[in-house]
Amino acid sequence: MIAVVVEVSKHDDAGSIGISCPRCGCADLRVYYTRRKANGVIMRSRECRHCGRRIVTKERMIGQ
Numbered sequence: 001m002i003a004v005v006v007e008v009s010k011h012d013d014a015g016s017i018g019i020s021c022p023r024c025g026c027a028d029l030r031v032y033y034t035r036r037k038a039n040g041v042i043m044r045s046r047e048c049r050h051c052g053r054r055i056v057t058k059e060r061m062i063g064q
Helices: none
Strands: 003-008 029-036 041-048 054-062
Touching: none
Parallel strands: none
Antiparallel strands: 003 054, 029 041, 041 054
């Protein structure tokens, strides 16, 4: 089984599930850029469809 862990560069509430915009709280984020790094990390730049705020997420694969 493969799972994806997403670490958001801007810290949201500790109890929240999923990714939401730190400015307006909207969960509708559009991926506009994806970059793979050599160590297996995937960097994605996302943009909130409501307010336009951009955030960067780091994703890494865990398990096999």
